[in-house]
Amino acid sequence: MAESICRALRDGALDGEHAPALTIKDSIDSPFGPDVFNHILTQVSANILAGKSQSRGLVLVAFSRSPSFYHNLLKSRGHDVSSSHNWLRVLDCYTDPLGWKDRLIERGSITNLSPETSVTVNLCKDVRNLDNLFSSILELGKGLVGQRKNRFSVAIDSVTEMLRHASISAVASLLSNLRSHDQVSCEFWLLHSDLHEIRATAVLEYMSSMLATIEPMTRPPTNGQIGNSENLSLLDQNSKRGKLHVRFKRRNGRVRLMCEEFCVEQSGIKFTSISSEDGLITQSLVPKVQFNLQLSEKERVDRAKVVLPFEHQGNGKSIQIYDGRRSLDESTTEIKSVSAEKLQTNEDSGKGEIIYYRDSDDEMPDSDEDPDDDLDI
Amino acid sequence: MDRSSNLLDEALGLDDYQTKSSSVASGRVVLIEDCVETSGAFVLHHLIKRSLTPHSSGIVIFVAFAQPFSHYDRVLRKMGCNLVVQRDNKRFLFFDMLTLECPDGDGGKTNEGGLLELYGKIHEAVEICALSEDNRNCITIMIDDISLMEVAANGSSNHVLDFLHYCYTLTTQFGCLLVSLNHEDIYSSMEGPTLILQMEYLADIMIKAEPLATGLATDVHGQLTILNQGISDGLGNSRNKLRNFHFKVKENSVDYFYPGTRG
Numbered sequence: 001m002a003e004s005i006c007r008a009l010r011d012g013a014l015d016g017e018h019a020p021a022l023t024i025k026d027s028i029d030s031p032f033g034p035d036v037f038n039h040i041l042t043q044v045s046a047n048i049l050a051g052k053s054q055s056r057g058l059v060l061v062a063f064s065r066s067p068s069f070y071h072n073l074l075k076s077r078g079h080d081v082s083s084s085h086n087w088l089r090v091l092d093c094y095t096d097p098l099g100w101k102d103r104l105i106e107r108g109s110i111t112n113l114s115p116e117t118s119v120t121v122n123l124c125k126d127v128r129n130l131d132n133l134f135s136s137i138l139e140l141g142k143g144l145v146g147q148r149k150n151r152f153s154v155a156i157d158s159v160t161e162m163l164r165h166a167s168i169s170a171v172a173s174l175l176s177n178l179r180s181h182d183q184v185s186c187e188f189w190l191l192h193s194d195l196h197e198i199r200a201t202a203v204l205e206y207m208s209s210m211l212a213t214i215e216p217m218t219r220p221p222t223n224g225q226i227g228n229s230e231n232l233s234l235l236d237q238n239s240k241r242g243k244l245h246v247r248f249k250r251r252n253g254r255v256r257l258m259c260e261e262f263c264v265e266q267s268g269i270k271f272t273s274i275s276s277e278d279g280l281i282t283q284s285l286v287p288k289v290q291f292n293l294q295l296s297e298k299e300r301v302d303r304a305k306v307v308l309p310f311e312h313q314g315n316g317k318s319i320q321i322y323d324g325r326r327s328l329d330e331s332t333t334e335i336k337s338v339s340a341e342k343l344q345t346n347e348d349s350g351k352g353e354i355i356y357y358r359d360s361d362d363e364m365p366d367s368d369e370d371p372d373d374d375l376d377i
Numbered sequence: 378m379d380r381s382s383n384l385l386d387e388a389l390g391l392d393d394y395q396t397k398s399s400s401v402a403s404g405r406v407v408l409i410e411d412c413v414e415t416s417g418a419f420v421l422h423h424l425i426k427r428s429l430t431p432h433s434s435g436i437v438i439f440v441a442f443a444q445p446f447s448h449y450d451r452v453l454r455k456m457g458c459n460l461v462v463q464r465d466n467k468r469f470l471f472f473d474m475l476t477l478e479c480p481d482g483d484g485g486k487t488n489e490g491g492l493l494e495l496y497g498k499i500h501e502a503v504e505i506c507a508l509s510e511d512n513r514n515c516i517t518i519m520i521d522d523i524s525l526m527e528v529a530a531n532g533s534s535n536h537v538l539d540f541l542h543y544c545y546t547l548t549t550q551f552g553c554l555l556v557s558l559n560h561e562d563i564y565s566s567m568e569g570p571t572l573i574l575q576m577e578y579l580a581d582i583m584i585k586a587e588p589l590a591t592g593l594a595t596d597v598h599g600q601l602t603i604l605n606q607g608i609s610d611g612l613g614n615s616r617n618k619l620r621n622f623h624f625k626v627k628e629n630s631v632d633y634f635y636p637g638t639r640g
Contacts, residue, residue: 028577031606066549095546098539104497110504160578164535192578195570232602236619239604 002036002260002271005210005246006043012054012151012185017251019151019179022188023204026214030242032262033214034064034157035269037190041070041155042077042268044186048087048153049079055185057087057144057152059137062094063161064190067121074119077268081119089140090121093133097165099125128165130174141183151185154178159204160192168200176207213245217261240264244271306352384633385423388603388620389582404548406555408580410573412562415599417586419624419631421521424556425449426458428517429468435515436506437463438499440472442525443558455629470502477529492530492540500547507551516551518544522558527572534572545579561585581606589623596639597623 005022013019024040026033041060047053060070067090074088075081096102102125104110122140124133141152156162162171178184193201193213205211216238241263248256262271295303389407407424411417428435441449449471450460463469477491499518506516520526523537530536547553557576564571577583585602603620623639625632632639 028574031578066546068549095550097542100493100496100539100543101500103493104500107497109497110500164538195575195578232619232621235602235604239606239618 002039002043002244002262004248004258005212006040006047008210008248009040009044009153009186009188010047010053012153018209019181019184020186020210021175021179021208022186022210022212023208024188024190024212024214025193025201025205026190027192027194029219030214030216030238031192032242032264032269033190033192035264036212036214036244036262037155037157037188038073039269040188042074042079044153044155044188045074045079045088046077053153053185055145055151055153057089057141059089059091059141059144059152059154061091061133061137061154061156063097063127063156064094064158066094067092067119071119084119087144088119089144090119091124091133091136091140092121093124093127093161095123096125097127097161127162130162130166130170134174134177137178138181138183145183149182151183153185154187156187156189158192159189160195163196163200168196168203172203172207175204179207209249211247213247215243215245217241217243243274302352306354308354384620384622384635385420385601385603385624385631386427388601388605388622389584390605404552404554405581406545406548406579407557407582407584408576409556409558409584409586410561411558411586412560412588414588415586417558417584418521419626420584420586420601421519421556421558422449422452422456423631424517424519425453425460425469426456428515428554429458429463433515434468435517436468436470438470438472438502438516438518440474440495440499440518440520440526442474442477442529443521445475446471446473457629472498474526474529492526492536496540496543499544503547503551503553515554517554517556518547520544520555520557522560523572523576524560524563534575537572538575541576541579596625598625600624600636601633 008020009022011020022040024033024036026036044053045058048055048058062070070090071081071084074084101110122136124136127133137154141154145152156175159171159175162174175187175189178187189204191201191204216234218234218237241261244260244262246258246260248258250256259274260271261274262269264270409417409420425437425439428437439449446460446464453460460469460471464471472495474495477495503516503518523541526540527534527537530540541555541557544553544555548555559573559576561573564573583604583606585604586599587602588599589597590600600621600623605618605620622633622635624634625639
């Protein structure tokens with residue numbers, strides 16, 4: 001399922017459509033958003049490097065991690081970082097987001113000691129100005145893929161940080177402008193949902209064609225001590241594993257929901273299809289009942305062999321359908337013929353049969369009359 | 378005071394602090410959360426002492442909003458660590474922020490000015506330490522405490538977060554350890570996103586000091602829960618991420634023990 005996200009991001013945008021956008025959303029109960037983000041980032045980079053994806057390059061807007069962190073990440077996943085100038089640009093909003101260091105350097109109290117990395121880094125010194133941010137992202141992307149129809153991907157590692165410095169409307173317009181730009185192939189970002197109002201989260205969810213929500217295996221009780229034993233075992237369980245719910249929105253409005261479990265290990269994040277009972281619900285909607293609603297193959301064959309009473313037997317006679325209104329004579333002859341038939345069919349022993357004898361002539365034929373009509377309550 | 382590692386050091390990944398390189402601890406963010414009933418200040422004292430042991434060459438940059446120097450000096454002296462001497466040796470750099478206020482027009486356009494000044498001082502100090510001697514590779518920045526910093530910033534948690542972000546950049550640039558203390562219960566009644574939640578996202582190691590769930594006890598003063606995220610000890614095996622144990626604060630040391638293993 002994480003693969004289907006990556007596939008959708010790889011396939012990119014159609015002409016005349018917005019680029020696919022992914023929101024990765026986590027909360028403090030299961031703060032593995034960065035792990036999922038990094039996983040998708042490496043997959044997207046791998047696809048770009050292999051030439052499989054629509055986009056030819058990646059612009060990474062780094063708010064919460066340093067460019068050198070991403071450099072090491074890509075290197076540790078075996079990507080060719082030395083050639084990264086061909087396909088990767090990092091817009092560094094991490095090192096000096098408000099220009100403090102710049103001011104201090106001007107005053108001479110500190111020196112510039114940015115760590116050297118081999119990835120191409122552009123420093124952004126005022127993240128509050130989103131117009132500048134937008135144009136720098138485009139500039140970097142165009143620098144990668146050229147002015148023509150080639151497309152690039154955009155990754156933003158923390159919209160939460162952006163929202164701390166700018167209003168939701170400004171951030172939303174930046175993201176949406178990026179999405180609708182001709183040269184953007186896909187876009188994905190990370191969000192810590194519990195740090196924002198529901199409104200802000202909803203705005204970003206509306207703008208994305210895919211939403212990946214990270215949830216704990218078991219949600220801990222809202223308030224209370226962390227240190228009691230139940231909470232500790234929950235916390236322990238949630239400290240390595242979690243669930244990933246993904247919602248895909250198709251162009252035609254169809255929504256597909258999927259769920260997967262993950263486990264965070266040293267080498268990265270591992271996804272497994274769901275093993276617990278919850279998975280059954282997504283597979284079939286039949287509720288669990290105590291009795292058997294299904295037939296076995298033998299039961300099915302036997303049922304097919306049963307000759308229903310008064311059914312046309314296909315043995316040359318005219319079709320007689322019992323309507324319950326025959327006279328006694330007719331019904332007796334019918335019984336005879338049925339019993340004769342029974343004799344016949346007994347030779348073919350595998351065949352089932354239901355024989356109906358009318359108890360007496362008193363038995364009234366079926367009618368629409370209410371049988372409880374004469375009841376006096 | 379024996380120098381053998383205790384449960385707290387183990388949980389923090391500091392037990393082999395002196396023998397191995399300090400890479401285990403450096404570049405990480407530690408958040409200590411306490412509450413009115415149980416103070417977490419002793420964890421700070423422990424970390425000061427730990428960083429200033431004669432075996433290591435660590436440097437502590439201490440940003441004090443809560444207490445004056447003499448307070449920490451008295452506490453640490455009982456633990457066998459002389460802060461005055463360490464201050465003279467330039468291993469303990471003390472920033473007295475008790476009177477820091479960030480009024481408009483003082484040093485900056487807005488009340489971020491005061492915090493910008495403070496950051497400038499810290500950055501400068503870190504830079505001098507990092508450049509002066511190459512083996513002094515572990516610099517610990519401690520902030521006591523964040524809630525009072527918020528008060529100093531006129532209640533603007535955004536400015537505090539900006540400040541913390543800049544301190545965080547120092548952890549990646551110079552491999553510093555950033556330790557901060559905050560009180561959990563003062564945010565408990567607040568709706569919506571709180572400063573402490575933001576800090577929990579930022580933290581690699583979270584230490585919670587709480588009273589016992591069962592109430593007061595004479596032999597146990599509280600419990601510590603330590604959530605250590607994404608650590609590796611360099612050998613490829615990750616440690617136990619979650620620890621919970623009890624503690625007893627004594628006159629000149631603290632005992633750490635698992636529940637049920639004491640009297």
